[in-house]
Amino acid sequence: MKPGARSDWPEGYGRRVLARVDSTNAEGARIAATLSGPEWILALEQTAARGRRGRSWANPPGNFAATLVMRPSESPDRVALRSFVASLALYDAVVAATGRADGLGLKWPNDVLLNGGKLAGILLESAGTGASLNHFAIGIGVNLVAAPDLAELEAGAVRPVSLLSETGVAIGPEAFLDLLAPAYARHEASFVTYGFEPVRRAWLDRAARLGDVITARTTRESHEGRFETVDGAGNLVLLTPRGRNAIAAAEVFF
Numbered sequence: 001m002k003p004g005a006r007s008d009w010p011e012g013y014g015r016r017v018l019a020r021v022d023s024t025n026a027e028g029a030r031i032a033a034t035l036s037g038p039e040w041i042l043a044l045e046q047t048a049a050r051g052r053r054g055r056s057w058a059n060p061p062g063n064f065a066a067t068l069v070m071r072p073s074e075s076p077d078r079v080a081l082r083s084f085v086a087s088l089a090l091y092d093a094v095v096a097a098t099g100r101a102d103g104l105g106l107k108w109p110n111d112v113l114l115n116g117g118k119l120a121g122i123l124l125e126s127a128g129t130g131a132s133l134n135h136f137a138i139g140i141g142v143n144l145v146a147a148p149d150l151a152e153l154e155a156g157a158v159r160p161v162s163l164l165s166e167t168g169v170a171i172g173p174e175a176f177l178d179l180l181a182p183a184y185a186r187h188e189a190s191f192v193t194y195g196f197e198p199v200r201r202a203w204l205d206r207a208a209r210l211g212d213v214i215t216a217r218t219t220r221e222s223h224e225g226r227f228e229t230v231d232g233a234g235n236l237v238l239l240t241p242r243g244r245n246a247i248a249a250a251e252v253f254f
Contacts, residue, residue, distance in 0.1 A: 086110070107208045114166050146162050147165065215253045215254075235248050
């Protein structure tokens with residue numbers, strides 16, 4: 001167990017807290033080669049935080065910004081399924097912090113919603129060649145105390161919310177990490193032992209807008225259909241007038 005961690009900090013996981021860093025994902029890439037096991041990196045301040053597709057990520061003081069960096073041996077497509085593992089862990093950590101699950105939902109592929117607004121996001125990054133990865137990073141941002149201004153977001157994006165504004169619960173980044181890390185370790189153990197199927201089912205039980213008509217936009221086209229399921233490869237499956245459409249990567253709009 002690392003100094004300062006709770007007694008239930010998961011065995012085998014490192015924990016480091018940085019006062020200031022450019023990006024926890026970038027720090028994960030820098031230290032990956034030196035690690036003997038998975039490591040949580042928490043930053044109290046980020047100077048160059050990133051979101052999906054290179055977008056900037058607003059990270060006001062008091063919000064949560066952390067990365068779990070690891071060196072997995074599985075194929076890249078299987079490793080990427082840990083996005084769903086992290087989503088479940090985030091869901092559980094929020095429930096542990098607030099004592100309730102009301103209004104919580106998971107938005108494909110990697111957001112956590114609270115009362116219809118975006119509370120948290122996940123950014124996956126990796127480095128390697130061919131079928132092997134040198135390292136894999138799961139970057140997680142949670143609006144614990146403040147949400148970004150709508151003007152900072154792209155048109156049509158889900159409105160951001162904070163845990164404090166929506167629930168009245170105040171929790172600091174380090175305390176939140178001490179809830180998130182054990183939750184992640186539990187779901188990771190299930191994923192490693194039993195495969196993706198239990199994770200997939202649990203994720204669907206918490207999915208936002210399952211059964212509703214949604215829009216999935218890739219860089220080149222837009223798909224509209226009824227959100228039917230997530231398949232065994234983690235693809236979003238839409239039921240459209242032309243049949244079932246499995247989408248590997250896209251932005252989802254409600």
